[in-house]
Amino acid sequence: MNDLAIHLTDENGKHLYEQIYEYIADEIREGKLLAGEKLPSTRSLADYLQVARSTVELAYDQLASEGYIESVPYRGYYICRVEELYRIGTSGGGLRSEKKGAGQEDGQPGQKDSRTARYFDIDFSPNAIDMNLFPFGTWRKITRDILSGDRKELFALGEPRGDLELRKTVCRYLHASRGVNASPEQIIVGAGNDYLLLLLQYILGRGITAAFENPSYRRAFRIFSSFAARMVTVPSDENGIRVDGLLASGANVAYVMPSRQFPTGTVMPIGRRTELLRWASSAEDRYLVEDDYDSEFRYRGKPIPSLQSADTAGRVIYIGTFSKSVAPAIRISFMVLPERLMEAYEKNCSFFSSTVSRIDQTILNEFILSGAFERHLNRMRKAYREKHDLLLDCLQPLLNRYRLSGEYAGLHVLLTSRVPAGEEELLERAAACGVRIYGLKEAALAPFETDYATVLLGYGGLDQERIREGIRRLDAAL
């Protein structure tokens, strides 16, 4: 705990509790007090500042009611994770997600939240994952074994596109689980999706017109916006992005999530996939960027192979990540380039140094080869399926008022109001009972109007009790 060197004064006409409140709030916002840190007890801070204990209590109450800190019974006051609310465009995840052990993944929108000064004790973040399931022991053991091996070469700089051994393993995994056809040479390993998307400006060039659905994954949209000559949004229907819209837009690169669109949850059926591939192969410079961000989680039916697996013309750039399936801290994503883009990669990108340490690559490789990854995925699938099923049960009472969609896969579902309702209003009503839910428009790339609001409910980071309690409150509030 840092010292709280609060300088109290009578001169500015502010109450003492206000000065304490403002000092601590500033420290938290500026990152000087960190999430998870314990505040001094009200008694000790009162002693230290020579003020009445009730003054400190008032300040702490105010901070707690605004979500800066939280009171943990019998233990004291702790700083909440709020700094992300003040950063623009970083991934969401909601208050306190870190302390609950929930993680945020790569593939998600994020934006400044107007509901800052609120205290949410249940956060249906569509981006949170359940870090309680992570096999820390196995990871530790693999790390220890690898570091004990005196393998000095692991401390050297690895190949720009990633270690061959890891690329071979990823290749096999992608082929087996997603039907991806590629040789290890076509795989580029990088520190996160964002980095790999940045590289695309050197592979596809900056003259491209990039098409996105609306809503879509905002962060990818922003990265493409940072280099593409032109950006377009294209209408989608219940099967995903519309190919007639794509044709009309004049785009030559389309960013799609066929296995499960974020945020709509749409799974692209085979017919639309074929249409898309036909669109791509019918001109020389057309490409599809397939973001396969959470294809690991499907709770009904057989997994649908990737778009890349059906691509005979070499037009799909496939992107996947271990940030969601292993842990967000694992900054290892990969991109599978079609053969015809390898020359551009070699020419324009292969001189960039690798962004992932060989040690981390070796740990991940061993994690996969040892079977621990498969076991971890199975455990996560089972846990998420149970949460998903519970959520669907709990939502029954709401289904006369809301239409459910996006279920049976991923880590969130969507509710659309059956009667006219505004999104903001629904989020407000949820917030008023301490529940944070997310609006479809928060993932909007361009404004869109609808009379029937849609909200997102993520369940990855919540335990069963919180899911029950959260939906109970929403049932009363919405």
Add this chain to the structure above:
Amino acid sequence: MNDLAIHLTDENGKHLYEQIYEYIADEIREGKLLAGEKLPSTRSLADYLQVARSTVELAYDQLASEGYIESVPYRGYYICRVEELYRIGTSGGGLRSEKKGAGQEDGQPGQKDSRTARYFDIDFSPNAIDMNLFPFGTWRKITRDILSGDRKELFALGEPRGDLELRKTVCRYLHASRGVNASPEQIIVGAGNDYLLLLLQYILGRGITAAFENPSYRRAFRIFSSFAARMVTVPSDENGIRVDGLLASGANVAYVMPSRQFPTGTVMPIGRRTELLRWASSAEDRYLVEDDYDSEFRYRGKPIPSLQSADTAGRVIYIGTFSKSVAPAIRISFMVLPERLMEAYEKNCSFFSSTVSRIDQTILNEFILSGAFERHLNRMRKAYREKHDLLLDCLQPLLNRYRLSGEYAGLHVLLTSRVPAGEEELLERAAACGVRIYGLKEAALAPFETDYATVLLGYGGLDQERIREGIRRLDAAL
């Protein structure tokens, strides 16, 4: 050892030994046979392929003479590290550097090498470092302690600009060792210098005209070339980049290495630094990118503070890395942005996810805080100084023919011929006796002509015996 499934045929008119040679050479080039792997003995491969043992011996001899494999007495044949020779523009480091435990660092030029088909047993790579000095035990222990702590939050995604704790530590370290003035907010942690330089396109914009000395750090030049509107090379003299040249060039961003220019080894004196800072502050959009890549290693006199430390106008972007001072696998570099660029960073870059895992950041932070980093630096300084001093001793007999420069700092020195000589010729003569040295022109950004060739001799990755033997051979050959 992979199977060598060589399909021998009579049909293409090639000798059997040629077919074996070509098959293995292809496998090595394609990365299917990896550096350090042992080849089957000539006898067992001959048995397997049903050919005469002399046929396999001929193939192996050819491979060895071209540097693909090497014969280790009493042990057999091993694959050399050659793949980097086939990659364009990746960092050098020379044959076999990995097997010797030498690493490559971030800050170095690299290019296709015409001396591919050669066997070097002594490599004076200016980029190699001595990984034997790395405190593996300490690193292992810190890693184990951190992973044992059940600190689940380390597996979550960290802040885009890096963990606050690490940024605070870097801040203190930079202030103490390099005089850098900055708050932790101004520090951006990223996976390697290349990544951070890529971000500059979003901070400085793409309209810039970027100036480089010639020769300079080619990789940085290439990265700037990938986004800058215009690139210029500016003449330098014995004090570094010439400010009149900079003015004449119309550049608004200059990339400099004042503490030790690569590859010339020039240390920029205070007068030129002042001139440079004056140049930068005399127009609104001018910036200096200070690459402080190996400021840790100085063997005489006091370290010179960074250019950033003298920058009162906020025009220096300071870049440093732990890849050289800790280990190349540690993909952690940092950039210190001036206050006036923070807004552009926030607006255009802060949404990119962090490229460094929180675990790695925490390990590095603890490595520094525990004092292990300082001890490691001291040990490296001492070892490199000894190598440096030995090299200077050994070079005495050559100094009537060659002028020495770049000594007393960094990890390489330069020799310039006193009589007209071509660079290629010197490299060839060294290669003929199994010694790899590097030419100044290999770091050239634009062709430059001189009658007096300059070669680079790096000593970081060589032990004392190799330094002695290498210079003995060079003395005879050059």
